Amino acid sequence: MPRTLEGQITMEKTPSYFVTKEAPARISSMSKGTKLIVVVRDPVTRAISDYTQTLSKKPDIPTFESLTFKNRTTGLIDTSWSAIQIGIYAKHLENWLLYFPIGQILFVSGERLISDPAGELGRVQDFLGLKRIITDKHFYFNKTKGFPCLKKAEGSSKPHCLGKTKGRTHPDIDQEVVQRLRDFYRPFNMKFYQMTGQDFGWD
Numbered sequence: 669m670p671r672t673l674e675g676q677i678t679m680e681k682t683p684s685y686f687v688t689k690e691a692p693a694r695i696s697s698m699s700k701g702t703k704l705i706v707v708v709r710d711p712v713t714r715a716i717s718d719y720t721q722t723l724s725k726k727p728d729i730p731t732f733e734s735l736t737f738k739n740r741t742t743g744l745i746d747t748s749w750s751a752i753q754i755g756i757y758a759k760h761l762e763n764w765l766l767y768f769p770i771g772q773i774l775f776v777s778g779e780r781l782i783s784d785p786a787g788e789l790g791r792v793q794d795f796l797g798l799k800r801i802i803t804d805k806h807f808y809f810n811k812t813k814g815f816p817c818l819k820k821a822e823g824s825s826k827p828h829c830l831g832k833t834k835g836r837t838h839p840d841i842d843q844e845v846v847q848r849l850r851d852f853y854r855p856f857n858m859k860f861y862q863m864t865g866q867d868f869g870w871d
């Protein structure tokens with residue numbers, strides 16, 4: 669990590685931190701006061717998004733439906749598949765709470781980041797003790813992309829959307845499998861809402 673001078677904030681992001689067993693102890697021993705931000709979305713959509721990303725790199729992988737189950741007949745879900753495992757947020761959070769108080773972690777809703785990016789970034793700015801510089805006026809909805817984009821990128825006068833790897837079309841998944849996954853995640857989601865004091869509305 670680079671040195672942080674008075675009045676500066678150093679930020680680092682890696683999607684796998686939240687699910688890495690050793691990460692909380694390591695970050696805590698580096699700096700106990702580190703503020704943590706976690707972006708979470710509906711774990712079922714997250715799993716499909718994860719699969720879509722892998723599929724784009726390896727088009728020959730088995731279907732989402734077949735990877736989901738250890739045994740399709742009994743409906744036993746393969747919780748060792750990382751696409752499924754990562755979405756068990758309550759389990760991962762337990763690991764972080766051994767090292768950090770809940771107030772030191774901000775949970776950003778992936779859904780609201782799309783429906784109300786300025787509102788969600790307002791929460792981020794407040795959490796970091798920053799003035800609310802980024803507001804509604806920085807975003808517009810890009811109909812072609814189907815997502816909010818920045819009116820002006822940093823250091824440019826041109827609009828900027830996230831790249832092609834963000835906001836891919838997901839494959840159609842058997843609705844029975846989706847429902848089975850919804851049932852699977854429900855208790856973990858409830859526990860996560862309880863732990864964070866936030867209802868993410870994933871049901």
Ligand SMILES: Nc1ncnc2c1ncn2[C@@H]1O[C@H](COP(=O)(O)OS(=O)(=O)O)[C@@H](OP(=O)(O)O)[C@H]1O
Pocket residue numbers: 683716717718720778781782815816817829830833834835836
């Ligand atoms: N503004 C905007 N534009 C495009 N995409 C947006 C935006 N806001 C949130 N998202 C969602 O971000 C998802 C991709 O993020 P990743 O999971 O790949 O991020 S990371 O790898 O964890 O850093 C991506 O998931 P997919 O839709 O499955 O591609 C998007 O739904």
